[in-house]
Amino acid sequence: MLPAAFALIPFGLVCGVAAAGVGATPLEMLGLSAIVFSGAAQILATQLYAAGAPVAGIVLGCFVIGLRLAMYSAAMAPQVASLPVRWQRLLAFLLTDQAFAAAIRRFEAGDDKRPAASHFLGGGVVLWGGWQLTNAAGYFAGNAIPASWSLDFAVPLCFIALLAPLLRERAAIAAALTAAVAVVLLAALPMRLNIIVAGLAGIAVGALVATAHARRKGLR
Amino acid sequence: MSDPVWKLWAVIVLVGAANYLTRLSFIELLSRRSVPPLVATALRYVAVAMLTALVLPMVLTAPAGLALAGNPRVPAAIVAGVVAYFTRSMPWTLAAGMGALWGWQAALG
Numbered sequence: 052m053l054p055a056a057f058a059l060i061p062f063g064l065v066c067g068v069a070a071a072g073v074g075a076t077p078l079e080m081l082g083l084s085a086i087v088f089s090g091a092a093q094i095l096a097t098q099l100y101a102a103g104a105p106v107a108g109i110v111l112g113c114f115v116i117g118l119r120l121a122m123y124s125a126a127m128a129p130q131v132a133s134l135p136v137r138w139q140r141l142l143a144f145l146l147t148d149q150a151f152a153a154a155i156r157r158f159e160a161g162d163d164k165r166p167a168a169s170h171f172l173g174g175g176v177v178l179w180g181g182w183q184l185t186n187a188a189g190y191f192a193g194n195a196i197p198a199s200w201s202l203d204f205a206v207p208l209c210f211i212a213l214l215a216p217l218l219r220e221r222a223a224i225a226a227a228l229t230a231a232v233a234v235v236l237l238a239a240l241p242m243r244l245n246i247i248v249a250g251l252a253g254i255a256v257g258a259l260v261a262t263a264h265a266r267r268k269g270l271r
Numbered sequence: 272m273s274d275p276v277w278k279l280w281a282v283i284v285l286v287g288a289a290n291y292l293t294r295l296s297f298i299e300l301l302s303r304r305s306v307p308p309l310v311a312t313a314l315r316y317v318a319v320a321m322l323t324a325l326v327l328p329m330v331l332t333a334p335a336g337l338a339l340a341g342n343p344r345v346p347a348a349i350v351a352g353v354v355a356y357f358t359r360s361m362p363w364t365l366a367a368g369m370g371a372l373w374g375w376q377a378a379l380g
Contacts, residue, residue: 086287128301212364215355253320
C-alpha cells in the first residue's frame with residue numbers, strides 16, 4: 052500500500068488547501084480529514100460549502116459521490132465475513148479507494164483471511180495517518196506551493212488512475228460516456244448537481260446495458 | 272463569513288457519518304442476507320459513472336473557467352488515462368499526468 056500512500060501526498064495537500072480556502076479552523080480541518088477521511092467527499096464538501104449550499108445538499112452530494120464505497124463494501128463483505136464483527140467495523144472505516152484497490156486481490160488469494168485483514172488494517176492506518184499529515188501540511192503551508200505547479204491537477208489524476216482501468220467492458224464504457232455527456236450538458240445546474248445527476252444516469256445506463264447484454268447471452 | 276459557526280461542523284459530522292455507514296453497509300448486511308441482483312448490477316457501475324462525473328469538470332475547467340482549446344489539462348488527462356489503463360498504477364499515472372501538464376505548459380511557454 053506504500054505506493055498508494057505516496058501518490059496520495061498531493062491529493063492530501065490539495066484537500067488541506069481547500070479546507071483553508073473555506074476559512075476552516077485548524078480543528079475543523081482536522082475534523083474533515085480525520086472523520087470524513089475521503090478526498091472526493093472533502094473536496095466536494097468544501098466546494099459546496101463555499102458555494103453556499105445548505106447542509107442537507109452538501110450531505111446528499113457527498114453521500115452520492117461516496118456510493119462507490121458501497122460497491123467496495125459489497126466486494127469486501129464475503130472476504131471479511133469470517134472475521135469478528137468488531138474487526139469488520141474497524142476495517143470498514145479504513146475502506147478507501149486506495150486501500151480497497153491495494154487489498155482486494157490479497158484477500159481473494161488466500162483462504163485464511165486473517166493475514167490479509169492484518170495487512171489491510173496496517174496499510175489502512177498508515178494511509179489514515181499520512182492523510183492527516185498531508186492535509187495539515189496543505190492547510191498550513193499550501194500557500195508556499197507555487198500555483199504554476201498546478202498541484203490541484205493531482206486530484207483528477209488520482210481519480211483517473213482508478214477510473215481508466217475500469218473501462219474494459221461495454222457496460223462500463225456506456226456508463227462512463229453517459230456520465231461524461233450528462234455532466235457537461237447539465238453544467239448549468241446549481242450546487243454542482245450535474246455531478247450527481249450525471250453519475251446516477253451513468254449508473255442506470257451501465258446497469259441497463261449489462262442486463263441487456265446478459266439477457267442476449269442467455270438466449271444464445 | 273456569514274454562515275453560523277456550527278455549519279461546517281454539522282457538515283463534517285453528517286458527511287463523516289454518511290461516509291462511514293456507506294463503507295459499512297454491505298459488510299454489515301451481507302453476512303445476513305443477499306443483495307437483489309439488479310442492485311448488485313447497478314453497484315458495479317457506481318465507481319465508473321461517479322468517477323467520470325467527478326473527473327471531467329476538473330479537467331475541462333481551467334483556472335480561468337470552462338475551456339477546451341488551449342487547456343493543457345485535456346491532453347495531460349488523456350496521457351494519464353492511457354498510462355492508467357495499461358499500468359493500473361497510481362504513482363505512474365500521477366507522474367505521467369503531471370509530467371505531461373508541465374511539459375505542455377513549458378512548450379506553450
